Amino acid sequence: MLGPIIRILVVEADRASAKSVADALNDKGFVVDTAWSIEAARDAVSVAPYDAILTERVLPDGDGLDWVREQRRAGRTAPILIATAERGAVRHRVEGLDAGADDYIQKPIPMDELVARLRAVLRRPSATLGPVLRAGNLEFDPALREVRIAGRPTRMPRRETCILEMLIRRAGKTVTKGILEEGLYSFEDEVSSNAIEVGVYRLRGHLQGAGATARIRTVRGIGYVLESEDATPIRIPSAVMLAAKVAAALSSRDGATFPALSPGAASLPQPEAHVAALAAALALSMTQLN
Incomplete structure (x- = not known):
């Protein structure tokens, strides 16, 4: 089954290099934002949720390792990979891992290896990602990245799966169109005015076709809310x-x-x-x- 869309932040001082990495990751199905300084990276993580971060150490306004420590102190648990062109000694790698990084890699790195390392750090235990999320007979397993309806695995495109994940994580609460757009697209993507509506329409079709008891209700002018059948109030005539x-x-x-x-x-x-x-x-x- 195709997993949901994964959003990556690339923090790289060289803009050409950052664009090259972003383009390659986009081709692999990731959504990628880029930042060229620690300050820009701070702004990015304050407005968008990231599944993983790739940062180099030497940045215009400081050491990327200090920023990693800052992220961990702030309670952010997204996997962080440090990339460096320095031919560092073992102590440098130890220092990076002790600071809170999940991987420490030497540049240049083949793109296939970078993708493999990203996927490796994203395969985290369910205790970290949280338990299976449920709404009616609908389940989403963050560890396996799997959608199940009435216990049966259900295939659906990555974009609709991503919308479902954002809705089921906030089941019973309204999720605005803006939040859905942030989770689906990078800052550089051009988003059509009805992209979210189309994605939700297709997701509804998948859920209804598979017999899900959870329903997506439109909150006109605001967004959407995922409701389970047993949570829907019964109207007595x-x-x-x-x-x-x-x-x-x-x-x-x-x-x-x-x-x-x-x-x-x-x-x-x-x-x-x-x-x-x-x-x-x-x-x-x-x-x-x-």
Whole structure:
């Protein structure tokens, strides 16, 4: 099964080199943002969630290793790979790993190896990524990057899977279109005005076709919310409520008076009026039998 889209931040002082790495990772299916300084990297992580970060050490405004320590102190747990052109000794690599990096690699690095290393650090235990997320009979396993409906693995394109992950992580809460766009596209991507609507429409088709009990509700002008069937409030028709009041009054041994009808009850829709009248007649006949 294709996994969801993975968003990477590349922090590289040389803009041409950063673009080359970003283009290569884009070709592999990653969404990539670039930053050319520690300050720009700080801005990026403050507005977008990243699945992994690739940074070099020598940056215009400081040592990338200090920024790694800063990220770990701030509680950010995204895997970080440090890339350096220095022919460093073992102590440099140890220093990088002790600072909180997940990998320390020597530049230049073949792109296939870089992709493999990224995928390796992204294969983290479920305890780190969190438990399986559920909404109704729909499940998303962050560790396996797998969608299951009624226990059966379900295939869907990466973009729709990414939308699903963002919705199910906030199940029951409204997710704005802006948040969905941030998770799907890099800052440089050109996004069509209806891209999110199309993605949600296709995701709905996958969920309904596979028999998911969770539903995506549109919050007009704001975004979307994933709701499970068991969390959807049950609407009791007004005819049923009226019939229940009639039945309670007519079957009362204390001779309770007929319940007053509210203005709304006097103008029930035609089908509900018929139901209420039938229920009242049935209740009356039952009291007469007693």
